[in-house]
Every structure is written in C-alpha cells, then in structure tokens.
Amino acid sequence: MNKNVLLVDGMALLFRSFYATAVHRNFMINEQGVPTNGVNGYLKHLLTAIQTFKPTHIVCCWDMGSQTYRNEIFQDYKANRGEPPVELIPQFDLAKIATEELGIMNIGLKGFEADDCIGTLATHYKEEANVTVLTGDKDLLQILDDRVTVALMQKGIGHYKHYTKEVFEEEMGVSPKALIDMKALMGDSSDHYPGVKGIGEKTALKLIQTYQTIDRLLENLHELTDAQQNKMQAGLKDLKLSRILAEIKCDVPLDCPIDQTKININSERAVAMLRFHQINGIEPMVNRLSEVEIS
Template sequence: MNNKLLLVDGMALLFRSFFATAVHRNFMINENGIPTNGVNGFLKHLITAVETFQPTHVVCCWDMGSKTYRNDLFQDYKANRSEPPLELIPQFDLAKEAAAELGILNIGIKGYEADDCIGTLSALFSGEAEITIVTGDKDLLQLLNKQVQVALLQKGIGNYKVYTEEIFREETGVPPKALIDIKALMGDTSDNYPGVKGIGEKTAYKLIREYENIDRLLESLSLLPKGQQTKIQQSLKELELSRQLAEIHCEVPLVCTFEEALFSLKMEEAALMLRRHQIKGIERMLEKLNAREIS
C-alpha cells in the first residue's frame, strides 16, 4: 500500500502554537490588526509533519464551536475551560484559510469534536492508506490499530513520540481500545467528567489489565477489595456516562472522498496568502517542501 494519509488535529497544533508565544505576549500582529502567532506556529508544525511523514493525502480536522453532542450527555463537559483568549479567536479562521491555501482539506462538523472527525476518517480510509494522526492529545491513542499510528507532539517542532498498536500494548499492557474504559474509571479533569471517585490512573490501568473491560469488571465486582467495590457501586451512573464521553465517535456524518484528501502543495497560492497576512518565516519552509515534491 503506497498511500499515506496524514490526519492533523488542527486544534491541538493551533492552541499549542498560540500559547507557546502568547506567554511572552508575542502575538505578531499584522497591519490589519490581526494576531498571527498561533497560525505561524501552526504552519511550522503542519509543514514539518508533511516533511516528516511524507503523506500522499492530508486532512486537517477542527472543532466547530464549543458545544458538541457530549454537552447534551453531560452539560458540564469541558465547563471548566475558559473562553479562548481574544488574540486567538480570529486565528481559527485564518489557520483554516492557511491550510486550504497550502492545498490541504479542512474538515469540521458542528456538534462533534476534531477527535471525532479524525476517528471517522481513520475508520473510513484504513483500507486505502497507512494512516498517521498528528496530535498532542493522548485520547486519540484509542484509535491505534494495524493501519493507524499516532504521532504525539513533544516539546519543540518536529519532535514526536510515535505510537503503533504494538508500542502502546508494550508500554501499557492493554490494547488501545481499553483506553476508553480506563478513562471512564479515572475520569478526566481536563474534559471535566467524573469517572469513579477515588480511582486514579494507576488503579484504572491495574483493573483493566486484570479484567479487560468495564463489563467484566462489574461482573467480578465481588472479587475486588471492599473499598474498590464501594467506590464503583456508588459511581455506576458516572462510570457509564464517562465511558460514553471518553469514546471517540467514529461515525460522524461527514462527506469526504479519498481523492479529495489528495495533497499537492499549491506553492503560489500559499506564498500569496503568507504575504497577504504578513506571516513571516514560513516561505522558506514551503520552498524546501516544494523542491522535495518536485524532485
């Protein structure tokens, strides 16, 4: 199989890039008064990922607004997160425009997260290509399989911890899908869902290693120490809810053909876009990428 599909978590790249420079209030404001620091870093990450993984096809996935079907299940989902900083807000559209001008397909569906779009596309195209997901979000490790690897962003640009299904199993002692049940048990403070009160990451992994999944664990509840039994029995509703929230939805109603994801760098459009928005330091990276594509 010669096709290689790169699925990019646009939200993760943009947020990471924005906060890396915003800490010094280095917003790189252009002549139209629009900050470009997040988009600048986003493009550096994006171009570097294309150089590193050399895909034939690329899709960049986005959240579309802050509310999703998970908020219908649990209204406090991500309620602990503050609104994006004002300097970041205009950069969402700018980042999508920049990706499109490079020749990259953007996908985002209202009511779903970027993760769900990535999960759906990886399920849709796993028969067509070897898939690499670039993200900073460990939740996406649940999508690992024989055709799908996940490159987790590390500090700096171009540094990844690449997980395959085998590496994940070796590191954790569980299959990737078990991550859903582990997150259901331990909850997620970042996404603000409860899990089982009093069960942390270490215990969650231990229980799932031993019982494989939550259903078997509940069947064997009487075998657990009294303390754990009580904690789980008192949190059965939260456990089921957390399992629904933790699972990436892989049947998002999106329309995308494999051909639409074909990547061909639009050098001229990209260069014009960079000049139009005064995004500095990217053109040389694009020239290098273009030279490699031509050769």
C-alpha cells in the same frame, strides 16, 4: 498499499503554537490588526510534519464551536474551560484559510469534536491506506490499529513520540480500545467528566489490565477490595456516563472521499497568503516542500 494519509489535529497544533509564544505576549500582530503567532507556529508544525511523514494525502480536522453532542449528554462537559484568549479567536479562521491556501483540505462538523472527525476518517481510510494521526492529545491513542499510528507532538517542532498498536500495548499492558474504559474509570479533569470517585489513573490501569473491560470488571466486583467495591457501586451512574464521553466516535456523517485529499502544495497561493497576512518565516518552508515531489 502506497497511500499514506496524514490526519492533522488542527486544534491541537494551533493551541500549542499560540500558548508557546503567548506567555511572553508575542502575538505578532499584522497590519490588519490580526495576531498571527498561533498560525505561524501551526504552519511550522504542519509543514514540518509533511516533510517528516511524506504523506500522499492529508486532511486537517477542527472543532466547529464549543458545543457538541457530549454537552447534550452531560451539560458540564468541558465546563471548566473559559473562553479562548481574544488574541486567539481570529486565528481559528486564519489557520483554516492558511491551510486551504496551501491546498490542504479542512474538515469539521458542527456538534462533533475534531477527534471524532479524525476517528471517523481513520476508520474509513485504513481500508485502503496507511494512516498517521498528528496530535498532542493522548485520547486519540484509542484509535490505534494495524494501519493507524499516532504521532504525539513533544516539546519543540518536529519532535514526536510514535505510537503503533504494538508500542501502546507493550507500554500500557492493555489494548488501545481499553483506554476508553480506563478513562471512564478515572475520569478526565481536562474534559471535566467524573469517572468513579476515588479511582485514579494507577488503579484504573491496574483494573483494566486485570479485567480488560468494564463489563468484565463489573461481573467480578466481588474480587475487589471492600473499599473498591463501595467506590464502584457508588459511581456506577458516573461510570456509564463517562464511558460514553470518553469514546471517540468513528461514525460521524462525513463526506470526504480519500481521492479528494491528495496532497498538492500550492506554493504560489501559499506565498501570496503568507505575505498578505504577514506570517513571517514560513515562506522558505513552503518553497522547500514545493521543490520535493510528493508521490
């Protein structure tokens, strides 16, 4: 197996890059009046990852609007999140343009999150390739597999915490899939779904380490403390809902054959795009990549 696929969480890279400089209001506005700070950092993360992981194939995945099937199931899903800053909004399209001009495919599907696209592509591609997911989102650790690894971005550019299935299991004491049930128990304040009221991260982990799945936990409620039994009984409806929301869909209807994702950095197009949009500091990275044969 000589195919190595890099699946990039474009949303995670762009948001991280934007807020890294926005705190000082360093938006790098170009002559067209479009801020470029987020795209600038996004490209640095992306190109550094390509240098690091040397993929043969690559796809960048994106959210396509704020509403997904999860909002149909639970209206308040991510309801605690406000609108993106006005300086970030035009950079969503610019980031996709920049990616395309590099010769890298963008993928997104209305009604689904970037995570769902990543989970689906990883499921398809692992049959014939080794897959690395680049993200800052720990939720994606649930798709770890024998041929799927996750590189979690750390502070700075080019710093990652590498997770294999074995590393996750050693660290957490549960399987990657068990992360779904753990999150269903504890809920997620960031995504704004409830879990079981009164069950926090430590208790959720301990329960899943003991019972492996929610189903087995529910079969053995009598073994829990009276307080835990009461919490579980009161939170059953929220628990079932939260499990659906926590699980990354790996069967999104995407049409993206692996052969269409072969990496082919187009330095001429990329440099022309960078100059037109005045995205500074990236051109040397593009030129270095184009000089290296990626097989």
